Amino acid sequence: MMKMDVISKFVGDQLSRWTLACNNFRALKNMKIKTMDIGGLQVKLQFNPARMISSAAKLTKEDIAARKCFLCRENRPSEQIMIKFEGRKGKKYHILVNPYPIFPDHLVIAMATHTEQSIWKRYVDMLDLAKKYQKYTFFYNGPRSGASAPDHHHFQGAPQELIPLEMDVDRCLTMKDPVLEQVASLQDAELYHYRRFTTGVFVVRSDTAKSAAKLFYRLRDCADIPEGEKEPLINLFSYYKDGEFRSIVVFRSRHRSHHYFSDGPDHLTMSPGCADMGGVFIVPVQKEFETITQELLSEMVA
Ligand SMILES: [Zn+2]
Incomplete structure (x- = not known):
């Protein structure tokens, strides 16, 4: 409980001194929500206009090079405070409040130095975060799978317990539901294929971080790496629950679906990242929030 209090207090301190973040967190409480069934999973849609900044972000190499990095310490607003976190082998992280939240207590855990987004050798840091802050789920967007930096x-x-996919995976593990099909094991870790929602969803559960990491990197090595990329397109969730590590890996075929680039009635200004692939779909445009159908959303995650 103490550890939960550290983060809650930190978020409270941050919001009391940063008006922009405070207003965005307050707006989160009144956001419109809809539910839908996508491939057997009850998902939520959140109308969140403040997220336009992320959904429509320009992400080409030139665009990225032309802007000041908002995660680098020297470019952060003077109001932004942090908690330090020590990863393995001297890696340093800064825990920050996300000023454009999707969730209450939405955090960003930035590497202390400017270095590209990659899960290589850092998955275990994520597990350490999960063990230290046991009331939280940590997530990772691959560099071409929803990361805005x-x-x-x-x-x-x-x-x-805010992410529908995480909650259904927990239920399946507890109930031994065959929706989770075991496909491999390694020491004290097991790998399952989750047969709902979309095709490439896998679950790792493990008693130790070491076995979880071995199994995770083995799974990663099985997936295709698109040309020009350094890792498969993934969204990843890790958390510690009921005395064990749990990770959910969602393999993606692409970041933005054809709907993003369409000028027609099937246009969607949505750029799915972890929240969306966990079943909290962020819709920044009101008209799209009102008219989106189950069919369109299913196509987007396929
Ligand atoms: Zn940076």
Whole structure:
């Protein structure tokens, strides 16, 4: 409980001194929500106009090079405070409040130095975060799978039990539901294929971080790496629950679906990242929030 209090107090301190973040967190409480069934998972849609900044972000190499990195310490607003976190082998992170939240207590955990987004050798840091802050789920967007700063390594965090995919995976593990099909094991870790929502969803559960990491990197090595990329397109969630590590890996075929680029009635200004692929779809445009159908959303995550 103490550890939860550290973050809650930190978020409270931050919001009391940063008006922009405070207003965005307050707006979160009145956001319109809809629910839908996508491939057997009850998902939520959140109308969140403040997220336009992220959904429509320009992410080409030139665009990224032309802007000041908002995760680098020297470019952060003077109001932004942090908690330090020590990763393995001297890696240093700064825990920050996300000023454009999707969740209450929405965190960004930025590497202390400017270095590109990559899960290589950093997955275990995510597990350490999860063990230290046990009321939170940490997530990772691959550099081409929803990260709005692909040039500066970061994780995100939010309180547990807000993400529909995580909650259904927990239910399946407890009930031994065959929706989770075991496909491999390694020492004290098991790998499952989750047979709902979309095709490439896998779950790792493990007693130790070491076995979880071995199994995770083995899974990663099985997936295709698109030309020009250094890792498969993934969204990843890690958390610690009921005395064990749990990770959910969602393999993506692309970041933005054809709907993003369409000028027609099927246009969607949505750029799915972890929240969306966990079942909290962020819709920044009101008209799209009102007219989006189950079919369109299913196509987007396929
Ligand atoms: Zn940076």
